[in-house]
Amino acid sequence: MVQQVIDCLVNVHFGETEHQPQFMTKVRDDYFKGPPSMFDPIDLSELLDEMDAHGVAKAILMDNLTTPSVTARKFVEARPDRFMLAIGGVNLLKPVASLRELTSVVADLPIAYAVVGPSFWGDGMYPPSDAVYYPLYAKCAEIELPLCVNTGIPGPPIPGEVQNPIHLDRVCVRFPELRLCMIHGADPWWDIAIRMLIKYQNLRLMTSAWSPRRLPDELLHYMRTRGREKIIFASDWPVLRQSRVVPEAKALDLPAEALDNYLYNNADDFFFRRSEEH
Template sequence: MAYKPSIDPWINVNMGDVADLDYMQAVKRDYFRGDDSFFKNITPDELIAEMDGNGVEKALVTYSLEDPKAWILDFPKRYPGRFFLAVVPDLKRGMKTLWELEELAREYPVALARVAPFQLNVAPNEALYFPFYSKCIEMDLPVGINTGICGPPLPSECQNPMHLDKVCHHFPELRLIMQHGADPWWDFALRLMIKYRNLYMMTSAYAPRHFPASLLHFMKTRGKKKIMFASDHPVLSIERCVREAHELDVDEGLLEDFLYNTAERVLFGKRHSRYGEFAIDSYTRDTMRDIKKEA
């Protein structure tokens, strides 16, 4: 089957490095019931083959500033215009991690900064996050925050999307993306997206065939430009998520928005940084120029 073009904003290429974490073993065993492919490090060539086989044009690979893996930076180097970085800052280190984020974004195409509140057990409306939000607003860098009950057997109340109500109110310039859906607080999340124009959701780690009826209704009505596809590969495979997305009961225009257009606009649209141009600006501009030449 020929699939429509898509963007995948959540791919983990270093799952093999976290196999010794007890809570990740529990995620594999009890939550996703994963097979041996769950804990595997992925090479750029392997991932490109997987993407090409499923119509994925661009992908974000996760890069942590708490435990940086230099080899992950080879992805955008090897395949410019195909791979971009989703950077996880170490908020416990305050401004130091934010200066590292800014420095990294000057050299590499950083498309997103993301955090998972369950790893800190601190809700995203607490002061720990405020410098992070301010820095990302100044960089015009979108922020992803996990919402919903997390897969690991760890406290999840900090990921209730209602915590984002104050965040969106106090930081209206921040482009904020709820990650991993919002189960079981879908209605809160959908209502907040109606309320705040810069609040979005990606469906990473949530198989499309399990989307709740309320989410599908929102996608077809007031949320047509609010929801973006993502897999969480290899936790949920690209192949499965793309295939199940094409099986959704939605029209072609909405499917294109879900798979591609919303992510393209939110993650790769024109930046207006207060610090001048970052690497992603030239990556995006040069890639578009090359595409036009080939055409």
């Protein structure tokens, strides 16, 4: 019986802006078929109630260097026992000031990981193997901050080839100290992602924005066998609600140990133990 869950990607910032970018509304309407309420302001008690109902002990809330989420930081301040932050918004083209700010934020706030989305950066011109990312890789390795990189074809109508996991191959070779996690799955390149996970010790994959019952057979086989410590659960709440994805995850045909690892242990080891040690 799985006792606890860590949800490693939760969005509470959507309601902070009156109008979402067009690509986000298209993702909601065309890709996820979500309700208009998906982008409503979030109440702390509402989120905690859903977490408690489904055994979610901790959640990582998305934040941004350039446009900090008032809601996410307020939630973390109110319940540091339940929440940490994930930080995006590093300026890859003018990295020095941006990375100084990242270092300062990591020192002041409970940051679980940094995040970057190649398809969303520079009009999808820069794959993760491009040197434009190297200052970010070096800084995250230096301060021992895990870095999450979007992989797989994205939902919005923007270029997706830069998110092929093969672009991380050279990164893992050149930055072996960097703890790196592929997020939002790896569709349609699951086989490449799995091969990369086998090859590199410090690489993980997060299934955020994926319904567990839609995960491919090859990934589930990997989770049952040599990948028990490699795959991390996340919802991408409220895009996918915990009320949907946690029961789906618990219903997967996985050995108890593999399921515990997927829902809690792998995230605890990769993201949270670092914060407790520093």
